[in-house]
């Protein structure tokens with residue numbers, strides 16, 4: 001893991017391999033600046049920094065990366081000028097730092113000298129740089145490009161807390177990304193529980209794991225039904241963070257399908273290869289709890305991770321089977337590929353037993369979420385307008401794209417079953433993300449506030465890297481969940 005330090009006396013003469021600076025659109029093309037160190041660097045380069053950047057075609061457009069050799073003028077061999085656009089916000093700074101550092105894999109020590117006038121700006125530069133330095137290369141043999149070993153952030157000594165927060169959030173996101181990227185052969189529900197045990201131990205969180213037998217005995221028909229086709233048994237993981245001054249309790253619930261083949265309602269090959277990411281919700285819950293334990297907000301947080309592998313086999317559940325879910329409701333399984341809602345339903349009912357003030361579930365739940373919102377935006381649904389708006393706002397402050405979506409009551413009818421309390425898919429063709437939300441709502445007891453995050457789009461990135469986002473697991477929702485916990489602690493949610 002890349003290390004990070006804050007240096008309030010950092011100069012252009014620092015012994016580093018590269019210096020990252022910001023560039024905004026200027027009259028001559030690019031205008032370097034935003035951090036005092038840029039002026040000293042320009043002096044060292046004979047006052048030719050702007051001219052050199054302009055000659056290289058830099059415009060200052062947000063995210064644009066221009067590399068400039070220093071030819072011995074300073075110890076750093078290269079200056080990486082990253083575009084910030086006009087008046088960058090925190091997320092623009094994060095992405096700029098991420099893009100710059102991502103392009104520096106293979107270098108050892110990097111100085112980040114981006115705008116750092118406030119703790120929030122310094123923290124944004126630090127977080128973006130750390131997230132951009134992430135690499136998942138444990139499965140490569142032979143030559144590999146090492147990620148940047150050491151980041152030095154130029155900023156005020158008073159911003160140390162912001163840098164520490166960035167370090168905690170980056171470690172949390174890296175954990176989520178690692179879990180999503182790990183091949184499903186190496187991450188069964190039991191393997192995930194082993195990681196959760198380690199995280200609990202490191203952060204003094206209480207942990208309880210209901211294994212297959214406990215799930216059968218407890219009547220968790222959703223987890224059992226989905227998991228019964230796999231050689232790897234399901235489990236329900238419960239982690240708990242408690243704060244002595246807490247007056248409120250947040251329950252987090254994550255979908256943890258370690259691989260979603262679709263089951264007997266088998267997926268086509270080209271939609272199956274990325275289904276190792278179908279435990280992204282559970283990973284986000286685990287990552288968020290690790291960060292919450294380190295940041296210490298005055299709120300109690302319980303996290304449920306509903307783990308199963310959805311496989312076709314002679315023991316798999318069949319379309320038309322009826323499951324008895326935890327809490328007593330029956331569900332007719334008409335499509336075994338709509339499995340996430342089945343394991344989540346068990347976990348939602350169980351989570352409500354903790355008397356939480358708010359339940360937030362996170363799930364790579366529907367392909368329809370991608371149709372509606374694209375690959376980068378989380379859909380947020382809730383049984384309370386203020387909660388939905390509060391969660392969307394929390395996501396925005398955390399730097400994650402999220403958009404409020406309705407739970408139209410008329411969609412409930414489509415989930416009627418000929419034989420059971422409800423069916424797991426709808427006869428209605430349109431609005432699949434909302435239908436899934438309407439299904440989940442049936443398992444949230446009256447009077448309990450609840451929000452549902454569909455992260456099917458943002459959890460896994462199939463395209464080329466951008467900003468601080470790599471290919472593969474992105475760590476989506478972990479930062480949002482931390483922000484929600486902090487907002488609940490502060491009473492603003």
Ligand code: BES
Nearest residue numbers: 278335337338339364365366367368456
């Ligand atoms: N895990 C998938 C949803 C998904 C799709 C996540 C694409 C990420 C990318 C989920 O279990 C699923 O298969 N949903 C079905 C539901 C349908 C059968 C009602 C879907 O969206 O097609």
Ligand code: MN
Nearest residue numbers: 260337338339
């Ligand atoms: Mn599925």
Ligand code: ZN
Nearest residue numbers: 257260278340
């Ligand atoms: Zn799934």
